[in-house]
Amino acid sequence: MASPAGEARGFVAAANPRTPADAVRVIFLGPPGAGKGTQAARLASHLALPKIGTGEMLRTAIARNTPLGQQVHPFMETGNLVPDHLLLALVRERIAEPDCDRGFVLDGFPRTLTQARGLEEMSGDPRAWVVFDFEVPRAELMLRLSGRRWCPSCQATFHLLNDPPKKPDLCDLCGTTLVQREDDHESVVALRLQQYDERTFPLIEYYRTRARMVPIDGHRPMDVVFKELLEAVEVRA
Numbered sequence: 001m002a003s004p005a006g007e008a009r010g011f012v013a014a015a016n017p018r019t020p021a022d023a024v025r026v027i028f029l030g031p032p033g034a035g036k037g038t039q040a041a042r043l044a045s046h047l048a049l050p051k052i053g054t055g056e057m058l059r060t061a062i063a064r065n066t067p068l069g070q071q072v073h074p075f076m077e078t079g080n081l082v083p084d085h086l087l088l089a090l091v092r093e094r095i096a097e098p099d100c101d102r103g104f105v106l107d108g109f110p111r112t113l114t115q116a117r118g119l120e121e122m123s124g125d126p127r128a129w130v131v132f133d134f135e136v137p138r139a140e141l142m143l144r145l146s147g148r149r150w151c152p153s154c155q156a157t158f159h160l161l162n163d164p165p166k167k168p169d170l171c172d173l174c175g176t177t178l179v180q181r182e183d184d185h186e187s188v189v190a191l192r193l194q195q196y197d198e199r200t201f202p203l204i205e206y207y208r209t210r211a212r213m214v215p216i217d218g219h220r221p222m223d224v225v226f227k228e229l230l231e232a233v234e235v236r237a
Ligand code: AMP
Pocket: 032, 054, 055, 056, 058, 075, 076, 079, 080, 081, 082, 083, 087, 107, 108, 109, 110, 111, 112, 115, 183, 192
């Protein structure tokens, strides 16, 4: 993905290796369907940093039927948040891996105040972190979630109207038949949004004074949003 501005400033691993002390940490906050996952993947790839998507990690655990997968499935299929201690253990283990030394992009974590505080214990003072807060009108979120289709094999996501696969119902990347995520069904979405309002929304206030909070109007074309994200992280570079 082209971004001459970012590369010219040397915000690329090979050109400008970072030490753990000045690692880049980016958090994506926002309700389900706001476009966090897509933008986080794009940003992580541009910055050559690992993207840590907790929803994705949990879906992989379910697909592999691991003990963690068995534990979290009942929460996820009903649109509930998975208990904090499971998420904290998952993220603690992941960010201890060497590829996170230069920083990471978090997608879907933290989602509660307990998780936010736990992240600080693992990762230090959040003052230099960039926290993107995606805002999208509720009606648009519902449209995005109901049209979202997902590849159960490689976890790529598409949208029937906004980002359809090249061949109907088939993943562009691996050819697997696309499905609707069980938690994107209308009956489950309402609870996910309620969980967001009650448990994740307070993080906006929490980070406003603790980190560099950047509000993002997510109701715009993907490329426009991405450009804004790049500008925000490059200030930090
Ligand atoms: P996502 O793919 O980010 O929309 O996450 C899908 C589901 O995974 C959520 O509805 C939760 O059930 C679970 N999940 C993902 N991340 C977290 C988290 N940080 N805390 C609690 N549950 C989570």
